[in-house]
Amino acid sequence: MQAELAHQALHTLTIVEIKSFISASLFKDFELALDQYIIYRNLIRLSQSEYQDIHLAIKDDIYDSFFQRKSVQTLVDINSIALVSVDVIKEEVIQWIN
Template structure:
């Protein structure tokens, strides 16, 4: 398992504040001879439909000198996890990349990045790390 992201606690607290239950930290995602560990598994009862929504969260900080390298790593990890979820027919069928609001408002607004996000169908959850609050769900 890799080290926890610097925003791990803030993201976790944001989901808890929003009524989500943390069911795994990290979440063991297994298929055949691969075992990987996305950061969180969360669940919430959706009252309108009376169904349990189950989501895997991968947290990325984007703090290195090269945001493009951070994005390359995040994109590759996201796609790998999404593929493993599908192959394993895992109970958690959704995955979101959790990012800081400031990174979303700057780096993720670049035309090229927006197009890559759309092309690869990345689902994002934008978090205000200081207030530990969810700002926006994007899918």
């Protein structure tokens, strides 16, 4: 599942890139998501558009397991990745993580 959503909050627009993490290698999925996130973020900064933030949305169970690994947390921190944990069954945001 991949989609782009925008929401307006406190006069800023945020792009949310949704990633599934469904391949046999979660780390490979993470690598692809990280690369795409960084490219999108840089293009947004270069375009000076009204969009000011970009978040990587992931299923809550992937956040609660894979994203709790020390190595993944370190890469998220180093690259300043903003995350959104989502319950896809209830179709609701669980947590915005900056």
